[in-house]
Amino acid sequence: MAEHADKSSATSNEDDTVGGKHGPSVDWVAVKDKMVNILAAIVRWVFLLFALVLVLHVVFTIADANEDNSIVSFVRDWADPLALAFKDLFQPDDAQLKILVNYGIAAIFWLIVSSLGATIIRRLGSLGK
Numbered sequence: 140m141a142e143h144a145d146k147s148s149a150t151s152n153e154d155d156t157v158g159g160k161h162g163p164s165v166d167w168v169a170v171k172d173k174m175v176n177i178l179a180a181i182v183r184w185v186f187l188l189f190a191l192v193l194v195l196h197v198v199f200t201i202a203d204a205n206e207d208n209s210i211v212s213f214v215r216d217w218a219d220p221l222a223l224a225f226k227d228l229f230q231p232d233d234a235q236l237k238i239l240v241n242y243g244i245a246a247i248f249w250l251i252v253s254s255l256g257a258t259i260i261r262r263l264g265s266l267g268k
Contacts, residue, residue, distance in 0.1 A: 171267075175264030179257040183257040185253075187253050190250050192218050193242045193243075193245050196214050196238070197238055199214060225245035
């Protein structure tokens with residue numbers, strides 16, 4: 140009986156080694172779940188940064204920030220393409236009000252897209268469960 144216990148412990152030690160018959164086991168479901176969560180977080184943060192750029196542009200415009208400043212011009216250069224078709228949605232007479240409304244709507248759009256994008260990625264990632 141002691142021999143049987145020694146043989147089974149020797150066999151289990153061989154299976155746990157890297158060079159053993161089976162090698163280490165990997166929980167591929169956990170790996171997939173982790174990768175899905177990482178991808179969803181990246182999508183969420185990228186779109187949140189888009190919204191932040193638009194909000195900064197609104198703040199700089201309303202506060203009459205120096206347009207020759209490198210930070211202000213950097214934000215303005217990035218905000219224009221991120222505003223998509225919202226940048227001329229409304230045409231009030233006041234230029235600051237135009238920036239506030241149109242770029243504000245674009246920022247809200249990116250907040251919604253960030254939430255929906257992350258949710259869709261997580262849901263698609265859990266389809267195989």
